[in-house]
Amino acid sequence: MVYVCFMAVDHDHVLRTAAALLTRRATATMDEVARAAGISRATLHRHFAGRDALIRALEDLGIAECEAALEAARPDEGPAADAVRRLVRALEPSAALLAFLYTENQLFEGEEQNEGWTRLDARLAALFRRGQDRGEFRIDLSPAWLTEALYGLLGSGAWAVAEGRVARNDFTYMIVELLLGGVCRREEP
Amino acid sequence: MVYVCFMAVDHDHVLRTAAALLTRRATATMDEVARAAGISRATLHRHFAGRDALIRALEDLGIAECEAALEAARPDEGPAADAVRRLVRALEPSAALLAFLYTENQLFEGEEQNEGWTRLDARLAALFRRGQDRGEFRIDLSPAWLTEALYGLLGSGAWAVAEGRVARNDFTYMIVELLLGGVCRREEP
DNA sequence: ACCATGTGAGACGTGGACGTCTCAGAAGGA
DNA sequence: TCCTTCTGAGACGTCCACGTCTCACATGGT
Structure with missing residues (x-):
């Protein structure tokens, strides 16, 4: 009953990938950001509530x-x-x-x-x-x-x-x- | 039968107003640009085919x-x-x-x-x-x-x-x- | 007076991105 | 093996800005 995975490692990876992509194309879609990080859009939304949250995190x-x-x-x-x-x-x-x-x-x-x-x-x-x-x-x-x-x-x-x-x-x-x-x-x- | 007005004077005015507005808020709407210039959105589209054309003109x-x-x-x-x-x-x-x-x-x-x-x-x-x-x-x-x-x-x-x-x-x-x-x-x- | 031209207001349809949801499946621990 | 957790895929519905269109009105010349 011990929680092992709470989405911490990938979180940073997703963030940095998003930074790399948005740095090149500031208008990139959430879908593009997700694919660039190798995850689905749904999972991206599980990490960051929305685009605003992603930008804030960046x-x-x-x-x-x-x-x-x-x-x-x-x-x-x-x-x-x-x-x-x-x-x-x-x-x-x-x-x-x-x-x-x-x-x-x-x-x-x-x-x-x-x-x-x-x-x-x-x-x-x-x-x-x-x-x-x-x-x-x-x-x-x-x-x-x-x-x-x-x-x-x-x-x-x-x-x-x-x-x-x-x-x-x-x-x-x-x-x-x-x-x-x-x-x-x-x-x- | 001589054409007098072919939308030249206002054209420049619209352009400069748009520049002034978009300079402050790059995400301004076509509607906002139009209102800032004191014209309607329809007229704005008569001057510039679309947003791209407006940016090109700028x-x-x-x-x-x-x-x-x-x-x-x-x-x-x-x-x-x-x-x-x-x-x-x-x-x-x-x-x-x-x-x-x-x-x-x-x-x-x-x-x-x-x-x-x-x-x-x-x-x-x-x-x-x-x-x-x-x-x-x-x-x-x-x-x-x-x-x-x-x-x-x-x-x-x-x-x-x-x-x-x-x-x-x-x-x-x-x-x-x-x-x-x-x-x-x-x-x- | 008439007509032409430009305009404002607004309606309409479209597309794209967003956010949410569901559901089936993979992964991994108990 | 079972079961929990996370994930991917995709299907919605929503919203907003855009582009187009129509129509009535004002202006200004003839």
Whole structure:
């Protein structure tokens, strides 16, 4: 009389498969999501009450991955620029999911958004602010904008990679270098 | 026996109203688009055969605005950095529409995309390449990526402004400064 | 006055995706 | 072996947006 299986292992697998699919085609059907995960639509509905629930779960997954990446990057340690480098590198596997959620959030602007995002935004902004306080980063660009720009560049990068316009290997380098250094050549010191 | 009215004036008005609405809510109904433009759904269908046609028209509008902005920015004149400045400034009014089309394009990745985009991409990439050739821009970031990043930053900026996270007045400055100069402080020359 | 053209309102049918349900069968423990 | 649990397949019904159509009305020229 002991319950052995309570749909925990597959749950994560389904979620990640859905992320992979919806990342490529945001308009994918529930049926397509189910087939991509190798299960039937009925079973998919047993895991997630509906499409909304699935998106919510993906949102939670994305937030969790972001927070994990943020912690792995040790944002309070050493030069802020290096922390940003570590952060983008840690964020790379989640970039496509982030891009999906970023645009998805735009669609349903009316509803209240997951508080996890605001928490995450605050932590990212804090990193940029730390760089400013340390004198590493310029102070004429607000942390809020830098946070937003980071999302945008991650999304653009993920999309550009997906479309084959840039090499996957260059992902982190391109984003980090553009974000930190900008387009203009630096004067030789 | 001379035809006076052939639905030309309102056509543009409808298009721009639709752009303004769909920019805010990409999932807006044809009915909502019609009401926003002050016309009935039937009349909207008389202007645009369907939703696809409307999106196509918006795409053409966005491309036209981009090309107009590009020409107004005189991309082949003077320092490339200044040209980029002029370009972003000229692009600012179209940024929201661009952001909409950028994400919209991502949704229908399967279908062939408007050739206007590739033409535009080429011209933007040419501008960045010119900056590289002049020694203004660093050469380790490909023009293709810079083009993509420009789109991404325009989108992020437009969205951040729409959500009230950054001031509308700072739009051009923030994008240009981040794109050209990056986050890190420059050494005093 | 007449007529043509464009319009609004609304009805109608269609298609697609969704959510729910049932039922038979596979898998695995007792 | 039996029995519980989960699953796949599929059949509904529902809802929403779309596209089309009709018809009456307003506008504006002749």
